[in-house]
Amino acid sequence: MKHLLPLAAVALVVSGCSRNPTYKEYADLAVTVPAADAAAAPAADAAAAPPPGVSPAEPGGAGPVRVPAGLPMLAYSYAYGLSAPNQQVDGLRRRHEQACAKAGPTVCQVVSTSIADRGNGAISGNLSMRAAPAWLKGFRDGLDGDARSAGGRVETSDVTSEDLSREIVDTEAQLRAKTTLRDRLQALLAGRPGKLADLLEVERELARVQGEIDSAQSQLTMMRGRVAMSEITIQYRSRDVVSSDVRSPLSRSLGGFFAVVAASLAAMIDIFAVVAPWAVLLGVVLWLFRGRLPRMPWSMARKPKPTEGSPH
Numbered sequence: 173m174k175h176l177l178p179l180a181a182v183a184l185v186v187s188g189c190s191r192n193p194t195y196k197e198y199a200d201l202a203v204t205v206p207a208a209d210a211a212a213a214p215a216a217d218a219a220a221a222p223p224p225g226v227s228p229a230e231p232g233g234a235g236p237v238r239v240p241a242g243l244p245m246l247a248y249s250y251a252y253g254l255s256a257p258n259q260q261v262d263g264l265r266r267r268h269e270q271a272c273a274k275a276g277p278t279v280c281q282v283v284s285t286s287i288a289d290r291g292n293g294a295i296s297g298n299l300s301m302r303a304a305p306a307w308l309k310g311f312r313d314g315l316d317g318d319a320r321s322a323g324g325r326v327e328t329s330d331v332t333s334e335d336l337s338r339e340i341v342d343t344e345a346q347l348r349a350k351t352t353l354r355d356r357l358q359a360l361l362a363g364r365p366g367k368l369a370d371l372l373e374v375e376r377e378l379a380r381v382q383g384e385i386d387s388a389q390s391q392l393t394m395m396r397g398r399v400a401m402s403e404i405t406i407q408y409r410s411r412d413v414v415s416s417d418v419r420s421p422l423s424r425s426l427g428g429f430f431a432v433v434a435a436s437l438a439a440m441i442d443i444f445a446v447v448a449p450w451a452v453l454l455g456v457v458l459w460l461f462r463g464r465l466p467r468m469p470w471s472m473a474r475k476p477k478p479t480e481g482s483p484h
Contacts, residue, residue: 256324
């Protein structure tokens, strides 16, 4: 039992570094691990750890993402707004999308793309991509020329960055500590079995640690991907071409005049449609009862004016 205490102490220290609860049962496990293997484990972990400034290789990738020592690991995001004549908007968006597809998925990836026709010649589009910084620099330098060749221009340009250096370093350190703890737990289970309850507790702890390792590796993969490939979003919109025709104001005025005249005629027709039936009905009633109606004062003959010299 005495030779198990140092090994249990090492496991508890590593567990404390990874913010896990300690387990007193480890000291009671009847498991022996060769001293040579226990001493060689830290050296193997140190050898497997990447040097400063170098991120571990991506799963299935070509190799590690190398960042010069001392330089921050920045994730860049670019946003552009382009305007062009309505008949050129979709073609411009397609040309940029094809350029990304031609570069290949390892260099550029299309995240989303869309086009919308809002009517009256108003067209808007969107293109979101992730690309390697070297390729993206040449692409961004050519945006202004692409817009001008389509009869448009770059209206807005914005760039933001996020420093992920601390998050990546901290996550890598936590990952190494959890990996060391996992190896210790696996070593405990590899020896002679002890109490069943103790072994089940170790297995549960091993499963929890392995889950945290997988989560940390996923976070590292995401952050390294953001550093390795920058994001760019391009908004496209149609713009009205200003006409130099001097007859345009007159055409608009004439159009407004005829619109007002047409609206007035329509109102008069509506009024006539409402009044005409009642006027006809009233005329028929007056014609039927014309004999019974009293004579109007203006139908009586006017008396002649008296002449001079005549008796009153």
